[in-house]
Amino acid sequence: MSLWTLIALMAVVTYASRALYLFVPADRIPRWLADHLDLVPVAVLSAMIAPGVVGEGAATRVPAITGSATTLVLLGATRSPGWSVGGGVLVHVIATAALGL
């Protein structure tokens, strides 16, 4: 199997999964599904965040949890996404270095 063939087929499969929704007419989405589409980002984001915060090894969990908590506290206090992310990352980096990870 050629590597370029693999790449081309990967591209097709990936695009197909991205474009699948194009075949769903907007006015034909069932009401029961349309009513709950706002929960999709919540479900996807939560599933992506959880392993990054508590899913890795026990040692890396401490910096991840302190970084996440800092992010949330700063978000509540400043309402600024940039400062919140920056503060969270800073605390995470300091905690990682302090623990010698």
Next chain:
Amino acid sequence: MTEARATSAVEDRAIPGAVPANPRGVLVQAVRDTAPFLAGMTPFALAFGAVAVARGLPGTAVVGMSAAVYAGLAQLTVVNLYGSGTDQLVLLLAFVALINLRFSLMGLSLLPHTRSQPVWVRAGLAFGLSDEPYAVVIHRFSTRGYDLAYQCCVFLIVYLAWVAGTALGVALAGVMRDPLAWGIDFAAVAAFIVLLAPRLRSSAAVVTATASAGLALLARRLGLGEGSLLAASLAGLALGAGWRVWKAGRASNRRDEVQL
């Protein structure tokens, strides 16, 4: 269902709302909104480029893969499998399909916002759909209304950063220490948290988030790998929607009792 209808109503109002802004303003806003994600994604792109070269793939193929496929998790999985000798095409593509199925879910949730666009525009935009740009645009569309120029800018910025980061990783493969060692990639997690937190305003959203997070961890423990993301998202979504329907039904029953 009151809660759901209220949300749908907010989204309905947001659909035709073209955000008036000059092109430069839109670009600046897109750069500002994607910056936290780029800080987390770039080390991952560098690492992917370096790892792929270390696994024996030619540099041009690695950059070509990032440009044509543009799906980090799927790419890393395939590179690891391919580099360790797995060359069964069907198996590799099955992994790609499974890992990327979450994009269908994301596209579906963007549909109420993008339905005013012609199909060919949506077909082009579909290529740019990925975790980080999705998180940025769905937040923007839900709060300030749809803006095609903004969506294009965000998708293009993240795409170019991914391809450029991969190319840099390939170029520096021999000399670079592990770019993820300091945990800078945590920026992506922090940015996702910043976008998730404001959405947790209803009990249904809290149930969905708790269930998805818990199930993602459980699925990972059970060894479901990257497929755990999709499985946990779908299950969390079903539980959140179920909670919302149950709650609406209970409220309706109470109203009936009061009227009687």
